[in-house]
Amino acid sequence: MKFLAEIEILPKKGLLDPQGKAVTHSMPSIGLNNVNEVCVGRFITMEIEAASEAEAHETADKASKKLLANLIMEQYKIRITAL
Amino acid sequence: MKFLAEIEILPKKGLLDPQGKAVTHSMPSIGLNNVNEVCVGRFITMEIEAASEAEAHETADKASKKLLANLIMEQYKIRITAL
Structure with missing residues (x-):
């Protein structure tokens, strides 16, 4: 199945x-x-081929930790939707 | 009222x-x-003081159009939540 992260x-x-x-x-x-308290970050979308939503989430989490986010300075949130 | 955009x-x-x-x-x-079709964009949050959710949305829309997004090359989506 295909998921959007x-x-x-x-x-x-x-x-x-x-x-x-x-x-x-x-x-x-x-x-x-x-307007107050503006925070500027990044927004990243990707298509993930996975057997389940949980597996897609795991893939997105690995991509975030290893490549996309700097965990010292940044926090991230993942949303998964079936395509 | 305060809203998060x-x-x-x-x-x-x-x-x-x-x-x-x-x-x-x-x-x-x-x-x-x-993983395929990765798109990289920006994610911006802000606190907005407004009388209604519609008014907060209008403020976030104005900020996006005038300052945050480049409408020639970028598209944007706004979510408003009451705080």
């Missing part, structure tokens, strides 16, 4: 997020004064 | 995604031969 990667809470800070500070200049 | 930004389908291609080609080297 969607992986959200964000800087860990409390760690420096200079991109997020820069975006937060730019909001008033585009007329938005009601 | 989560914005997923991806390269438009059919457009070049060199980062995605590079990640796809790296998968076998970490032992994953069942």
